[in-house]
Amino acid sequence: PDVPRDDAESDWGSDSWSDYGSRDKPGTTLGRTVPDGNVLFPDIFHTDHLLFYERFRAYQDYMLADCKASEVKRFIAEYLEKVLEPSGWQAIWRTDVFEVLVGVVDVNFPALKAVVQLSEPFLCESQDSTFTLECMQELLELKEHQILLQELWVVYDESGEFDQTALAIEHVRFFYRCIWRTWDEEEEDEFDYFVRCVEPRLRLHYDILEHRVPSGLVVDYQNLLSQCEELYEKFLNVRSSISSNDSDSEAENISMVEGLKLYEKVEHLKQKLKLIENPLLRYVFGYQKYGNLQAKGLRPTGAKVIHVVPWTMRASLLQLLARDKLCPESCEDLEIQFHHDPLAAVNACYEGDRVIICPGRYFVDGVFSIADSVELEGYGLPDDVVIEKQGKGDHFFDCTGANIKISNLKLVQHDAVEGILNVHHGKTTLENCVLQCETTGITVRTSAELLMRNSDLYGAKGAGVEIYPGSACTLLHNGIHHCKEGILIKNFLDEDYEVPKITMVNNMIHNNEGYGVVLVRPMIPSEMKAASAQETKVIEENEFQDFLMMWLLCMTVGDILFPALGSTQPTQAGDETACAEASRQEQPGCVTDELELYKRAETSEQTENNSEIAHVLGAASAKKSQTHKKRLSELGFTEADDNLMSQEMFVSVEGNQFKWNGKGSFGIFFF
Numbered sequence: 001p002d003v004p005r006d007d008a009e010s011d012w013g014s015d016s017w018s019d020y021g022s023r024d025k026p027g028t029t030l031g032r033t034v035p036d037g038n039v040l041f042p043d044i045f046h047t048d049h050l051l052f053y054e055r056f057r058a059y060q061d062y063m064l065a066d067c068k069a070s071e072v073k074r075f076i077a078e079y080l081e082k083v084l085e086p087s088g089w090q091a092i093w094r095t096d097v098f099e100v101l102v103g104v105v106d107v108n109f110p111a112l113k114a115v116v117q118l119s120e121p122f123l124c125e126s127q128d129s130t131f132t133l134e135c136m137q138e139l140l141e142l143k144e145h146q147i148l149l150q151e152l153w154v155v156y157d158e159s160g161e162f163d164q165t166a167l168a169i170e171h172v173r174f175f176y177r178c179i180w181r182t183w184d185e186e187e188e189d190e191f192d193y194f195v196r197c198v199e200p201r202l203r204l205h206y207d208i209l210e211h212r213v214p215s216g217l218v219v220d221y222q223n224l225l226s227q228c229e230e231l232y233e234k235f236l237n238v239r240s241s242i243s244s245n246d247s248d249s250e251a252e253n254i255s256m257v258e259g260l261k262l263y264e265k266v267e268h269l270k271q272k273l274k275l276i277e278n279p280l281l282r283y284v285f286g287y288q289k290y291g292n293l294q295a296k297g298l299r300p301t302g303a304k305v306i307h308v309v310p311w312t313m314r315a316s317l318l319q320l321l322a323r324d325k326l327c328p329e330s331c332e333d334l335e336i337q338f339h340h341d342p343l344a345a346v347n348a349c350y351e352g353d354r355v356i357i358c359p360g361r362y363f364v365d366g367v368f369s370i371a372d373s374v375e376l377e378g379y380g381l382p383d384d385v386v387i388e389k390q391g392k393g394d395h396f397f398d399c400t401g402a403n404i405k406i407s408n409l410k411l412v413q414h415d416a417v418e419g420i421l422n423v424h425h426g427k428t429t430l431e432n433c434v435l436q437c438e439t440t441g442i443t444v445r446t447s448a449e450l451l452m453r454n455s456d457l458y459g460a461k462g463a464g465v466e467i468y469p470g471s472a473c474t475l476l477h478n479g480i481h482h483c484k485e486g487i488l489i490k491n492f493l494d495e496d497y498e499v500p501k502i503t504m505v506n507n508m509i510h511n512n513e514g515y516g517v518v519l520v521r522p523m524i525p526s527e528m529k530a531a532s533a534q535e536t537k538v539i540e541e542n543e544f545q546d547f548l549m550m551w552l553l554c555m556t557v558g559d560i561l562f563p564a565l566g567s568t569q570p571t572q573a574g575d576e577t578a579c580a581e582a583s584r585q586e587q588p589g590c591v592t593d594e595l596e597l598y599k600r601a602e603t604s605e606q607t608e609n610n611s612e613i614a615h616v617l618g619a620a621s622a623k624k625s626q627t628h629k630k631r632l633s634e635l636g637f638t639e640a641d642d643n644l645m646s647q648e649m650f651v652s653v654e655g656n657q658f659k660w661n662g663k664g665s666f667g668i669f670f671f
Contacts, residue, residue, distance in 0.1 A: 028160040039125040047170035091152035098126035113146040200277040228269040235262040307345040311360025378408035388412040413438040423448040446470040463488035515667035516658040609665040
């Protein structure tokens with residue numbers, strides 16, 4: 001029942017517009033909405049359509065600025081004093097049980113409340129008939145006629161006089177519904193509240209609205225938020241009972257212990273919420289949930305079936321299939337089933353079945369959930385057998401089978417929230433495939449294994465391959481390019497997971513926006529101290545390097561301007577210098593030597609990159625082992641079992657090439 005509104009967004013985006021209003025403009029710039037229900041309420045301003053940048057601008061520039069958590073209410077009150085009409089407007093007062101039309105006669109800015117009275121004629125809608133005129137008057141008297149501003153929806157007015165009043169109340173309402181948390185006021189005041197809390201929560205809200213967050217993660221966040229609010233309320237009750245009781249009794253001591261436990265639980269939940277609110281860490285840490293995929297096991301008859309998916313089936317194609325795939329040796333008692341699309345074929349599979357997809361472009365609106373050990377194979381080159389995702393969804397391929405093989409396919413992903421392929425459990429082999437990604441590429445979860453060989457992956461807005469702790473990942477002769485990061489390895493020192501086992505041989509990792517390979521791990525306190533000390537050292541080294549570069553530049557200019565002086569000095573230059581001098585004198589015989597030196601230097605650089613990655617990952621593995629050993633020692637285990645303590649990252653990094661990655665070949669992200 002919404003009435004189409006004027007183009008308010010263009011006015012918001014213009015430089016002449018601000019939340020303080022432009023009252024010299026005739027007429028309103030906002031749209032109107034017809035309220036739902038049976039009562040004929042007047043139309044109200046349509047203000048819940050605001051875009052991210054509009055709310056961001058209002059909170060950052062006008063409402064909150066650089067305030068601290070304890071100053072939020074005061075800053076909002078000061079903002080409202082500048083933009084809110086103190087009287088002369090009507091609004092619909094909405095609660096969970098009734099709606100009633102009221103008129104505003106004054107505003108209590110420090111309390112963020114409006115002083116109201118019932119409008120004439122009396123208009124009220126409720127779930128039952130108990131809210132009569134007399135009942136509402138009595139309720140207002142109990143409230144001293146003061147109502148929270150966020151419970152008011154401003155009645156539409158064409159003059160434009162109350163535009164800013166409606167927008168200001170919308171900002172307040174949205175803030176207390178979607179941004180503010182009851183525990184925010186106890187946050188440390190040395191931090192900017194907008195940067196620390198408002199911006200990440202606002203971004204998360206709009207990411208959810210625009211379907212950029214996996215639905216499972218949204219459910220997790222909402223559940224965590226409800227749990228945290230419930231536990232925090234219990235904590236406040238326990239704390240108030242302790243503060244009101246001055247006796248040093250046993251009951252009070254028990255309450256203190258209970259309060260400490262509740263406090264620890266609340267802090268733990270708050271940290272989880274902050275991780276999800278952070279736009280980077282919510283994908284770095286991910287979540288461990290996936291669909292309840294149940295393996296079917298073997299068929300009751302024990303038979304194994306070949307499923308064939310033809311785009312169009314010709315006699316010649318059928319002959320080729322029979323020769324190459326269906327019965328190369330013996331076709332006695334072989335059962336073959338034909339399907340219209342790959343998803344139907346996979347859903348019909350049992351343990352040990354095989355799916356052969358004929359050349360064609362298949363559009364699939366659904367998720368490939370593979371829980372049994374099956375083989376999915378394209379008959380032809382990957383570019384000839386294309387499976388393209390249609391419609392919005394979290395997943396494309398979910399693998400939990402013990403031994404899954406996917407080969408000779410091109411997978412194309414659109415409008416996705418999660419990665420193109422998730423390996424949750426078991427082993428998945430990906431061979432001779434092309435993966436055109438949308439968000440993250442391949443995710444290898446804890447306790448899962450991936451073997452990727454002779455494949456090409458590109459286009460991921462996150463990492464091309466994400467490797468979780470406790471997983472195993474083997475990458476052989478692949479291309480990973482044009483992603484946000486090439487390969488992201490998650491090695492959490494503070495988690496009770498084994499470090500991942502990684503093999504990378506002869507991969508080409510190039511043209512990624514960030515690093516070719518990045519390791520994500522926490523920074524321990526000793527490293528934080530070392531980092532602060534290293535910062536000073538780096539500054540000194542940079543100053544020395546600047547001086548050295550200036551000196552070399554002066555020497556080079558001197559050689560050019562005064563060659564005679566340079567020739568009188570005896571020099572002992574290597575082959576590289578001689579080659580450079582010869583090229584300066586345009587002697588073509590040295591060009592080949594220069595190219596050879598360049599190739600040698602490039603090969604040496606690639607070897608160093610591989611060695612650096614192996615060294616850093618090995619060091620992280622050793623740090624993990626030390627941390628684990630220390631925990632065992634704190635628990636009283638002085639001699640650890642060899643198998644328990646052999647949690648070292650198995651690393652084989654050889655022959656990989658890293659080229660044209662935006663930030664370099666290898667980096668470490670500390671959190």
